[in-house]
Amino acid sequence: MKTLCLAVTLATQSLPGLAQDSNPDTGAATRDWASTGDVPEALRDARCIKCGGTYLDPLRNEDRSKSPERSDIDARSTSSEIREGTAEFTGGVEVTQGYRRLSADRATLDRDQRSGDMEGNIVLREPGLLLQGDSAHIESESGEASLTNSQFVLHAQHMRGTADLLERDSEGILHVHNGRITYCAPEDNDWMIRASELELDTEEGLATAYHARIEVADIPVFYSPWLQFPMDDRRRTGFLWPDFGSDTKGGVDISVPVYFNLAPNYDLLYAPRYIEERGFSHEATARYLHPLVGSWEVGGAWISDDKSYADDFPDDSHDRWLMLVRQKGLFADNRLRSTIDYSKASDVNYMKDLDSSSLDSRRRTALLQLGSLDYLGDRWLVNLEAQQFQSLADDISNDYKKLPQLSANYRPDGTPFEFSPIVFAQYSNFDSDDNRVTGARLYSEAGAAYPMQWSYGFLRPTAKYRYVTYDLNDHASFPDNNPDTGSPMASVDGGLFFDRMTTLVGKNMLQTVEPRLYYLYSGYEEQTDQPDFDSAELTFTYNQLFRETRFSGHDRIDDANQLSVGLTSRFIDAEDGREEFYASIGQIFYFRDREVRLGRAQPPLDNGDSELAGEIGFFPMENFSIRGSAVWDPYSDQMNSSNVIASYTPGGNTIVNVGYNYRRPLTTINENQNDTEQAHFSTYLPLSRNWRVFGAINYSMEANTSVEDMFGVEYDSCCWKVRLLHLRYYDNDTTGPLTDFNDPQLEREKSIQIQIVLKGMGGFGNRASSLMRDMIRGFVDSEY
Structure with missing residues (x-):
């Protein structure tokens, strides 16, 4: 009581x-x-x-x-x-x-x-x-x-x-x-x-x-x-705040989502959407989570009789749709991992016409359709996957379909001063809807490495044998249905670490000098009778100095007799261990021509050494950084590529980014492509306690025009926030190598997005936040 x-x-x-x-x-x-x-x-x-x-x-x-x-x-x-x-x-x-x-x-x-x-x-x-x-x-x-x-x-x-x-x-x-x-x-x-x-x-x-x-x-x-x-x-059932915007591709665009919290492990989001010049679209996403099947997301969109699309493509079906399935799971005591990422659209223009949430979606040239299952053993990683793409450009052929691909990789623990076995095998079956050669490919490699590591350096000799064989379907361009190639490969990768105490701008620093040598040898075998299913020449960067192949994929076993020389120096704060500066430079010296090429008619690469590649990073303060890289060709005395990005975030949600990117296409890859040179600027800048301006510009220097630009203003008080965003971008209907900004068919599209948030309740216009994250590096929407 x-x-x-x-x-x-x-x-x-x-x-x-x-x-x-x-x-x-x-x-x-x-x-x-x-x-x-x-x-x-x-x-x-x-x-x-x-x-x-x-x-x-x-x-x-x-x-x-x-x-x-x-x-x-x-x-x-x-x-x-x-x-x-x-x-x-x-x-x-x-x-x-x-x-x-x-x-x-x-x-x-x-x-x-x-x-x-x-x-x-x-x-x-x-x-x-x-x-x-x-x-x-x-x-x-x-x-x-x-x-x-x-x-x-x-x-x-x-x-x-x-x-x-x-x-x-x-x-x-x-x-x-x-x-x-x-x-x-x-x-x-x-x-x-x-x-x-x-x-x-x-x-x-x-x-x-x-x-x-x-x-x-x-x-x-x-x-x-x-x-x-x-x-x-x-999470709870109810109406969510609407999205509201307007652009030149559809006019006024309003979506009113309804959320159904059906159970702790599954829910549904339905969003009826009105697009002024197209009609009504119905969009839905369902999510399901269960230990036996993992997490699932199934969604889609449907618009019946798209009025604007009917005007542009009168002979095509005017009913347009998008479907997607995504799944991730981890089962059997974390030994099995599953992944599904499948998207399919009714037509090649769907994403740029109807997905207005980000510029990345408008830039897509293909939709991934992937299913994957991994076995994660103590030493073995086994992967089974099926993969294909849906092209979103009329002038690009669909990539080959991998139906299926099975890979097995032995993963040693890499203990220093112990032999590490190398075992890898991959079977791939390639199919295509086009009139191209199809068939199966078996790639394998076996060998061993002996890693050595000390406080002052490391040395890793590696030797292995690489082999690829095919079982091709009949095709006029490939009279031999069973071509094969094998080649031994050996490499030695080694580096040293030198350090000393010094001062920089009055601060105690630990400076390091880290030279690195990488010798690579691989025998030459004729491979002109082999198809190219999934391979490409890798873009040359500093990291490419220390790779064992210059190709992606496994259709080519490249020949090599070369020595890579690299040098890195770092300045590390002696008090807190923070790296404040690093710089790397390196080059490959070739002792023979590289005769293995992707195309049959391509001549051997006969230059005696590679371009000079370098990287740099400068972090004088925790809120300021500069990162850059460059590739310079000593033969042509020209820069092949360079990029630099500087970011400043002094606090108070201020963001300033300035960047530059240049790329000169290699004539060995594409003789018709123009140089691309762009400057980037983006900012999110508080003007006072409540007012902010933000913007981003991607400016093409060769065309002397802005390719994409976004500007906006924001008022943010204690209890409400409003944003007004204006976006302009070019919508190129082709993805060819030449971009003619004087082409009358190359239209500049415009979009206006409004976002209003009543804090404590929520708000509408989330597309504005998505576009800002897309174009302003480092932007994170404030929780308050």
């Missing part, structure tokens, strides 16, 4: 942790509000800075493991009168029940019913909750309470509100009658919700409003007889 414990004193005593207002009329909204300078450093997050302060809960450190209903009641006041079954308190009444705190001017406690009635300056506290009113009735057994003319604060949710009548039921749900609620800081009512009744479930993180209207600057802008919105980021 619980007892009522009464402690009566003759002077007003404040309970530990209760905040005292200097002005009692300021209300609950300001009672626990602390300006940024008064907030402890550990609690001064981005929301606190943006709002100029935050709500500090004086009971945030209370022990919540024991329910207050199981605790005794301790009451204090300046005077009291105890009668049979009741106790009356007047003058600075303070009541404690576990972690529950209550204060008032007057209180009457019913000892038998374990309830109380209070009047005057009532303050009821629990961790994360502050209620304030003129009069109240409280049931101590159930925690039920009702307050008139009340105000409230939800600390964790950063929300405050008022009510004519505020009731809390036994489940802890707050019922706000004829009230309002907002995320805004005290004395700031940029937006709020007024409702005849509000239900606030802090345990579920869900708010429901009846006969609700949203007001912006005290002006009603939206009404709904029923409105439900989240108070945290947990």
